[in-house]
Amino acid sequence: MSKHAMSLLPRWCSRVFSVELNGAPFYFAVKEKHLGEDVPRVFREVQNRDKCYSVLVYCSRDRIKTAKFYGELKDKLLRDLPPECRLSPMSSFLPKVRDSLVKGYFLKGNSDTSSPIERLLSDLIQHDPVLVCSYSPAEDGQQWTQHMWSETASQVMDVAKGYYVVPSEAPEYHPSTLNIINSDVFYSFDEAYDVMKKCGDIIPEAKAVLELLPSRVEARNKPDFPVIVIEGLDATGKTTLTESLKDTLGATLLPSPPECLSPWRARFDQEPPLIRRAFYALGNYISADQIGLKGTKTPVIVDRFWHSTAAYAIATAVSGPVCNLPGEGSEVYCWPSDLFQPSLVVLLTLDPEERKRRLRNRGQGKTDEEEELDHNQLFRLRVEEAYRRISGPACVTVDASPSADRVLQQVLLLIRGKCHL
Template identity: 40%
Template sequence: MLILQRMYCLVSHKSLRSLFIPNSRNNKVLNFKEIISMRTDSMPLLYHSLTTILDVLEKPENKNTDGVKELLDIYEKVKDENSKYKAAGEVKTHPLIVLEGLDGSGKTTVGNRFAKKIGAKKWKTPPESISHIRHLFDDNNNLRTAYYSLGNYIAALEVEMLLKNCPVVMDRFWHSTAAYAIAQSIQDKGDMYVLPAKGDKIYCWPEDLFKPDIVLLLNVSEEVRLQRQSRRTNVTTQEELLNSCSEFRKQVIEAYQNMYNPGVILINGDLSFGAVLGQLQKETSSLLKK
C-alpha cells in the first residue's frame, strides 16, 4: 500500500497492476527519475523536465494535433532569442517575483498594481506568445498539462531576457501547473491516487527550469474568491471544477503549500487592497534593495 500511494499521479492503473501484483516478476521499487518518466494513459500527468514535455508533444499521435506544431515553433523561436541574449554576455540583475493562487484570488489585479509600484515588468503563464492557442489545449485531457508545462519554459526564456533591466512580477509559474495537475489526477482517479505527502520530490522545482527569487501565494476565502471570479466571462472546465468541488480546491491549495525549492509564502488576500500590497512589499523588500 505504501508503494502504491507513492505512485499516486504518475503511473496508470494498468502500469500499477503490472508492477505491483504480488508475485509479479517486475516488482522492484522505482526511483524518482524512473517514476516521473512513466506515463498515465500514455502521458505523464506532471513533467519535471523539458525533455519529457517535448518527447510527448513530438510523438506521432500528438504532433499533428491542432496547436502542437505552432506551440513547438514558438518555443524554438524564443529559445533562439534567449541563446543570442546569453551569447552577448547579458546577465540577470533584478528579481523574478511570482504570484500564485487559485483562480479568482486576485493575482492579476494585485500583480498589475504591485508591478507598477515597484517599477517591474508584468508577465504571466501561459505567456502572451502562446495564449492565442490556449483554447486548443484547455479541454484536451492528454495535452493540457504539456501545454502549460512548456508554457512555463517559454515564459522562463522570455523573462530571463527582461531581468537585466527591471524586476518581473509573474502571474503564475510552475507551482500552479504542478498543483492543478496533481489535484486533477486525484479527481480523475481518486480510487488509485492520493495527495503526495509533504516533502515528496514531486513538489520540488524542476532542475532545468529558471527559478524565481520568491513565490507568494495569495490565500483567500471561498466567498471572496467566488465574488471576484463572478466577474469573469470565460471559465475553463478546470475552473468550473474548482468552483463546484471543495475537495479539489483543498487539494490544489495543499499541493501549493507543499511545494519547495522554492516554497511559497502565504499572503492574506482577504485583507484590503492596500494591506495586500503592503504584505507583498514587506516580503520582497530585501530583494528589491539589491
C-alpha cells in the first residue's frame, strides 16, 4: 500500500526544521520556489560530494510505542550507520502550534557512505513510523534541495518534486516547549494514569504501579496541620533539613517519590520522558494521599514534591540557555488543579561550588540527571529557574549556604510566619 509521506506531517511548507550542532540549533524551512535566499547555515559548510538526510519520527496512533521507538532509534542509528556518518538531533514544528513538534535525527554522510545509509533508511521507512528526506545541492550548485522519500510495498523512492531549503528565524522559545503539556509534565491524575495504563502491555512493572495508586484523587482528608515541602537540587541539604524539621516540629516526614515506588524507580528512570515523567507524576498523587492521612495528626514535611517533577521535566525537555524556557507565567508552570497544595514550599539554593563540595563529601552515587547537573551548567540553571517560575503555590527561596542550624532557624521562621505553628 502506498502512502504519501507528506500527509503524515501536515503543512510541510509552513514547518520549521531545527538541527542541533554542538548544542546550538540551526533553523531552516522549505519552499517550492526560490527567491534568492541564502543557503541555511547547516548546509553552508557541507562539501559538494556530501549528502545529508533527515529521519523524523511522526506520532503513530500509539504514542507509548512512538516514544519507545524514538528512544531506540538513536541506538539503532549509532549501531548500524557507518562510523563516519555524523548524527545530530533534529526536530520539525509549526511555530506557535501546540503538539506540532516531531523529533528525529539529521545525518551527514559522503559519497562513500551514501549506499549503506540509504539502505538503512529504506529499511526504516518500510517498517517504522519515520519520514525520511535527503538533501543535496540543486542543479545550479548554488542552492540545496530537500527530497522526501515515499514508500511503496516493495521499494522506496524520492517523491518527484524537490523543495528548496531556506534559512528560517529562531522561534521565541525552544521548540520543545510546544509539546511539554501532557508529554513531559502532566497536569492531572487522569493524564498520567492514562499513560501508565497504556504501558501495562509492554512494561509489566506498570501494572504494579497502578495497583499502588489511590482510588480517589482528592486527598482523602484535608490536613488540619501545615504541610511543608522542601525542594532544591541534590546536595543542597534537603535531607539534613527535613530530618531536623521532623524532630523540631514533631512532624511526619514523607519522601517523594513515596517509598512504595522505590522498587520500580530504577526501571522507570530508563524509560523515555513520556513514561518516566508519568511515573513521577503519579508518585505525587500517592504522596498527596499519604499527606492527607498523616496531616490530620501532625505537621507533615515532604522531601521534594511537584516542583521537582515539573522543573526537572521542563529543564530536560528544553536545551540551551535559560531564555529558551517557556516564558514566565506560561501555563506550563501551573500547579495541577487536582493535586493537593502544600501550605509552604521552600527552595534551598546553593552556590554551585559549595554544592559540589557537599556532593564530594557525601560521596554517594548519583543519578544520571544529577551527573548532568554537575557537567552541564545550563541544565542546572534551567532547573533552578523552572523551580522559581512554578506557581500555585510558588516556592520561597532560602539560601542554604549557612550552617545547618542557621538554615533550620531560617526555615522555622518562615513556617511560623506562614503556618502559625
